[in-house]
Amino acid sequence: MKDIIEQIIEIDQLAFENKKKNDELLATKKQEFESKIAQYSQSMLENAKKESEEILSQIAEANINQPSQKTFTNNMEEKYSQIEDKLVEIVFNKLFAVSPSDTLEVG
Numbered sequence: 001m002k003d004i005i006e007q008i009i010e011i012d013q014l015a016f017e018n019k020k021k022n023d024e025l026l027a028t029k030k031q032e033f034e035s036k037i038a039q040y041s042q043s044m045l046e047n048a049k050k051e052s053e054e055i056l057s058q059i060a061e062a063n064i065n066q067p068s069q070k071t072f073t074n075n076m077e078e079k080y081s082q083i084e085d086k087l088v089e090i091v092f093n094k095l096f097a098v099s100p101s102d103t104l105e106v107g
Contacts, residue, residue, distance in 0.1 A: 037092065
């Protein structure tokens, strides 16, 4: 009987160690994905900013007055801020292959 109890204890310890390793692996993967998402988001923002600056430069070259450029920039920033949450949700869904029915409503 003592041998059986010792085997059960050993199995339990191994199971606990495996769970601990799995939890650590999941935490590492989570951090890795969060980092990738942050890098992707930053990259997309930088690309969008660069493209908008190029467009503004082209508009300036076409002799459009300065107040209109500021209005255009403000409109672009306002429109982006309106769709930013949805854009982040789409990126998360694509990265984690989550179907829309599995997500919480972002409002």
